[in-house]
Amino acid sequence: MIVDHTGRRFRNLRVSLTAACNYACTYCVPDGQRLLRARDELSADELLRGVELLIEVAGIEKLRITGGEPLVTPKFDPFLEGVMAMGLDDVSFTTNGQLLENKVPLLAACGVKRVNVSLDTLHPERFRQIARGGDLDTVLRSIERCVDAGIQVKLNMVPLKTGNADQILPMMDYALERGIELRFIELMRMGHLAHSAAFDRDFLGMDELLTIIGGRYRYNRTDAAWDSTAVRFDVRDDEERVLGQFGVIANESEPFCSTCTRLRLSADGYLHGCLSSSNRHAVAELLRGPREEAVAGLEAALWRAMGDKQDVAFTGGATVMKLIGG
Numbered sequence: 001m002i003v004d005h006t007g008r009r010f011r012n013l014r015v016s017l018t019a020a021c022n023y024a025c026t027y028c029v030p031d032g033q034r035l036l037r038a039r040d041e042l043s044a045d046e047l048l049r050g051v052e053l054l055i056e057v058a059g060i061e062k063l064r065i066t067g068g069e070p071l072v073t074p075k076f077d078p079f080l081e082g083v084m085a086m087g088l089d090d091v092s093f094t095t096n097g098q099l100l101e102n103k104v105p106l107l108a109a110c111g112v113k114r115v116n117v118s119l120d121t122l123h124p125e126r127f128r129q130i131a132r133g134g135d136l137d138t139v140l141r142s143i144e145r146c147v148d149a150g151i152q153v154k155l156n157m158v159p160l161k162t163g164n165a166d167q168i169l170p171m172m173d174y175a176l177e178r179g180i181e182l183r184f185i186e187l188m189r190m191g192h193l194a195h196s197a198a199f200d201r202d203f204l205g206m207d208e209l210l211t212i213i214g215g216r217y218r219y220n221r222t223d224a225a226w227d228s229t230a231v232r233f234d235v236r237d238d239e240e241r242v243l244g245q246f247g248v249i250a251n252e253s254e255p256f257c258s259t260c261t262r263l264r265l266s267a268d269g270y271l272h273g274c275l276s277s278s279n280r281h282a283v284a285e286l287l288r289g290p291r292e293e294a295v296a297g298l299e300a301a302l303w304r305a306m307g308d309k310q311d312v313a314f315t316g317g318a319t320v321m322k323l324i325g326g
């Protein structure tokens with residue numbers, strides 16, 4: 001087992017099926033890069049072999065399928081079917097919801113229990129400005145379809161001072177009315193934001209977020225799993241009845257590096273141990289080779305990836321979320 005000097009090990013794997021996306025969110029990429037795949041992306045079979053070996057070598061227990069946008073690639077169906085047969089504790093995926101509606105029967109048939117949908121606003125025009133693609137009604141319809149099919153939905157919202165701060169309460173109302181957990185992801189200094197004034201202009205941290213939410217709702221902080229990246233809260237009415245939950249992924253305000261158990265496998269076959277490091281470790285050739293060499297090579301790559309983890313806080317970097325799997 002790969003365990004570092006602080007006791008961290010890899011438990012959560014994120015697999016990016018493709019770097020291509022049908023959005024170009026302003027905080028993720030400069031425009032013009034949306035549908036770009038990475039060069040030499042792995043096939044669904046190669047990615048599945050990677051997952052199988054990483055379960056064995058790294059002790060992976062939880063898996064999230066992501067991208068880019070995982071639903072724009074035909075690899076999604078065979079990858080999902082393959083991975084659901086591997087007996088992991090928890091398999092889920094993250095999507096912008098644009099192509100989700102038609103996938104609901106497949107998700108139900110495969111036994112997918114949870115899906116995270118990224119949604120930054122309920123305002124159609126603002127939606128187009130932030131996502132630079134897609135259609136709000138289509139996303140809302142696919143959320144309803146998932147809920148109707150008994151698939152638990154979590155919403156991811158990146159709060160932006162100049163982009164959607166006025167949408168925080170409408171998003172809370174929307175989520176609470178439907179029994180959906182809303183997760184606020186603090187803006188990260190990644191890619192084009194790493195050294196940009198846009199980060200300082202738009203960053204809206206947990207304290208400010210809680211002040212806005214506290215203007216309408218009573219909330220209490222609750223426990224979260226030891227390696228959870230989210231700070232969790234429940235919302236109560238005046239009789240202390242719980243109305244629902246929300247969470248904050250507080251990369252800047254309350255960093256979680258010291259308990260991070262995440263590992264990423266990118267669509268072009270690199271392992272990433274940390275979002276805040278531009279180091280990456282090539283494993284594509286290993287995944288195509290004989291098993292013994294693959295196991296030994298992966299173990300060495302995993303030690304290097306573990307060494308990339310920050311000890312204290314996310315400091316940001318040139319890495320783009322869309323390329324390595326958000």
Ligand code: SAM
Pocket residue numbers: 021027028066067068069070094095096116117118156157158185186187188189190193321322325326
């Ligand atoms: N296309 C899928 C989606 O939209 O959920 C999966 C990939 S997307 C890169 C995953 C998540 O990363 C999204 O929730 C997005 O909002 C978030 N994200 C991308 N860039 C970010 C940044 N600079 N700061 C915070 N979150 C970011």
